[in-house]
Amino acid sequence: MNAPEKTSLEIIGLSVTYAGHGTHRRSVRAVRDCSFSVSRGETVGLVGESGSGKSSVLMSIPRLLPESASVTGKIFCRGVEISSLSEAEMNRWRWRKIAIVPQGAMNSFTPHLTIGRHITEVLEHHFKMPRHESEARAAELVKTAGLNENAVSRYPHEMSGGEKQRAALAAAIACEPDFLLADEPTTALDVITQKEVLETITSLTRDRGMGVLLVTHDLPLASGSCDSLLVMRDGEIVERGPAREVTSRPKEPYTRMLTDAVRDMEKPR
Ligand SMILES: Nc1ncnc2c1ncn2[C@@H]1O[C@H](COP(=O)(O)OP(=O)(O)O)[C@@H](O)[C@H]1O
Numbered sequence: 001m002n003a004p005e006k007t008s009l010e011i012i013g014l015s016v017t018y019a020g021h022g023t024h025r026r027s028v029r030a031v032r033d034c035s036f037s038v039s040r041g042e043t044v045g046l047v048g049e050s051g052s053g054k055s056s057v058l059m060s061i062p063r064l065l066p067e068s069a070s071v072t073g074k075i076f077c078r079g080v081e082i083s084s085l086s087e088a089e090m091n092r093w094r095w096r097k098i099a100i101v102p103q104g105a106m107n108s109f110t111p112h113l114t115i116g117r118h119i120t121e122v123l124e125h126h127f128k129m130p131r132h133e134s135e136a137r138a139a140e141l142v143k144t145a146g147l148n149e150n151a152v153s154r155y156p157h158e159m160s161g162g163e164k165q166r167a168a169l170a171a172a173i174a175c176e177p178d179f180l181l182a183d184e185p186t187t188a189l190d191v192i193t194q195k196e197v198l199e200t201i202t203s204l205t206r207d208r209g210m211g212v213l214l215v216t217h218d219l220p221l222a223s224g225s226c227d228s229l230l231v232m233r234d235g236e237i238v239e240r241g242p243a244r245e246v247t248s249r250p251k252e253p254y255t256r257m258l259t260d261a262v263r264d265m266e267k268p269r
């Protein structure tokens with residue numbers, strides 16, 4: 001194995017198994033021996049059907065899976081093996097080095113807190129930033145995420161889905177992470193808003209040299225905004241490569257199926 005890259009997030013031989021519960025107590029091997037890396041300034045798409053294991057991969061990186069999950073494999077972030085850090089140490093890496101936009105982020109805001117307060121809480125918790133400073137910073141962050149500055153004083157229910165997804169993005173980049181892991185950040189948004197939110201994510205990648213892991217079930221959407229793609233099926237990465245190559249010349253029948261499904265929809269009637 002090569003020495004871990006100082007500029008990337010490396011996942012080596014990751015497996016995730018959920019302990020069984022219910023009458024059959026059958027355990028689920030959700031992720032099997034997955035290896036890949038994300039470099040700073042690069043957007044990597046992790047695509048596959050629902051249930052293929054994408055969220056399990058994403059959430060295992062900052063160690064946010066439920067206790068029923070047992071995780072094996074190694075994870076390096078900028079050369080440091082974060083998979084062997086203590087929980088207290090890991091806490092310092094979350095948000096500051098590796099931030100996430102979890103699946104359904106736009107529905108998980110606390111209803112009685114303004115968008116600004118959601119962001120200032122992150123800054124105050126991680127940087128002990130005084131309120132006046134965190135408020136100014138929150139206003140900058142919402143603008144970076146493509147919202148109007150006055151979004152900070154609005155409540156979640158006063159915003160559209162796309163606006164809330166941008167607010168979740170603003171909170172995720174609050175601590176200027178090296179890597180952003182975004183789980184279906186555009187699902188449930190209309191096509192135009194999807195495109196705009198993705199453009200914001202890719203411009204963040206470029207402008208801040210952030211590395212992005214973009215999880216989505218939508219292969220064409222990913223191919224338009226990612227540098228490279230990982231195709232996941234039943235817990236395994238079955239195909240990988242530069243985004244254009246994977247989409248235009250898929251090797252695996254499964255990948256072909258994911259692309260063809262959309263081509264069929266796009267055919268003129
Ligand atoms: N907390 C959990 N407990 C048990 N099984 C789970 C849990 N979370 C996910 N799974 C199972 O793991 C597999 C992968 O799920 P997930 O990672 O959510 O896939 P995806 O994000 O691609 O839809 C699925 O079979 C799912 O049912």
Ligand SMILES: [Mg+2]
Pocket residue numbers: 054055056103183
């Ligand atoms: Mg998922």
